[in-house]
Amino acid sequence: MNRAGRSVILFESVSSALHAEKILKAGGIAHKIIPVPKHISSDCGVCIRVEGEYLEQAGRALEGKVRVLGVRQLPEAKGR
Amino acid sequence: METREHIYLDNAASSWPKPESVIRAVELTLREAAANPGRSGHSLSVEAARIISDARSEAAAFFGVADPLRIVFTKNATESLNIVINGLLRPGDHVITSRMEHNSVMRPLNAARERGISISSVRCSRTGELDPDDVRKAVTKDTRLVVLTHASNVTGTIMPVAEVGAITRGEGIPFCVDAAQSAGCLPIDVDAMNIDLLAFTGHKALYGPQGTGGLFIRGGLEAEISPLVMGGTGSASEHEEQPLFMPDKYESGTPNTAGIAGLLEGGRFVSSQGIASIRDHEMALASVLLEGLDGIPGVRVHGPAEPEKRIPVVSFTVDGMDASEVAYRLDDGCGIMVRPGLHCAPSAHRTLGTFPGGTVRFGFGFFNTAEQVRTALEAVSSIVNKP
Structure with missing residues (x-):
């Protein structure tokens, strides 16, 4: 899988992120809960990582259901 | 003997x-997932947070709430009622309640009186029944809240919550229901009954452990209700001010994860029995x-x-x-x-x-x-x- 396109979706809280996880799971959209990368935020929470090809689908699934704070593309070189 | x-x-x-499933869930959580929920990002912390997230979804579905993030976990109905009464009312406001209320409503209300809040306690019959029209008659231009028990803890009398909800919706007054006795015992649909704030406990008819409960807050009302307790939420950690979003605004400090795991199973038990x-x-x-x-x-x-x-x-x-x-x-x-x-x-x-x-x-x-x-x-x- 092409790692270059990986992004993380950021949320207000862990509660929001886990609610989003349920929605993505129900929609069969591949994703992974990971700690928020330190270069993005010093927060102690979690975010959702998705491959580029699923990003748009994930965005649509979450729209109007969970508040998304932002989407950041992960740097290629660092991988995960 | x-x-x-x-x-x-x-x-x-x-x-x-x-129920056995409640006892097992509490034990299993303490054995296998007792990390601090969502505070640290590692897998055990996420697992603990998932238990709470599942419980939030279960509670939301239980009360007909579409968005689980509108459910705040508290330690009991009393804490939930205190959040509403202490957080919403300002000097000059007027509150309507009934003469069948528990002290979890009456004590914070009477303390609010000291802060310049006026109270109308609507009369009930000798059997504890309330005429919704008496609530309508008690409404003034300053009425900021109607707070009513769903079912009396003394006589079991079921209050006309949906009828009162229709009145408060018409008047644009927030309606808070004390569901300590009724949650799990009577069907509750916050939209159909026009309930804006629902205080429930976990350890009665939801068969969960003591020290678990919650509060449903209708969308928008959180902007008007101050939190009772402030502190760490695991979110917005770079800020030294309390977050304003749901549910974190009202969920400071490490929650009772094992208890909430039990509450989740209690809710599932009630749902499965019907x-x-x-x-x-x-x-x-x-x-x-x-x-x-x-x-x-x-x-x-x-x-x-x-x-x-x-x-x-x-x-x-x-x-x-x-x-x-x-x-x-x-x-x-x-x-x-x-x-x-x-x-x-x-x-x-x-x-x-x-x-x-x-x-x-x-x-x-x-x-x-x-x-x-x-x-x-x-x-x-x-x-x-x-x-």
């Missing part, structure tokens, strides 16, 4: 026993008790005569005998556990005419049987006949 079966008829105070089927069972027991008490001379049952107007809570007095004496003899002589006295609801007892002596209260739950009710009736009969 002879061994005997204990008969627990105090489910209105706290349900017991708990509220209607549990209610049928409990009301069959209450009907046997009501009918039996009716046949014992000197026993006076309080609350509505029609069983369908109650949750399975029955209060009675015995002529010439203290409520505490009856309860003591039921426990000591017969192993039957009930609750005498004022049930933290002096206002309700004044309405019924049973203040200050109080009543003897039976509260049924899923695990009670008809045999237990018959034994309890025989015990009451024997106590009354041998004062």
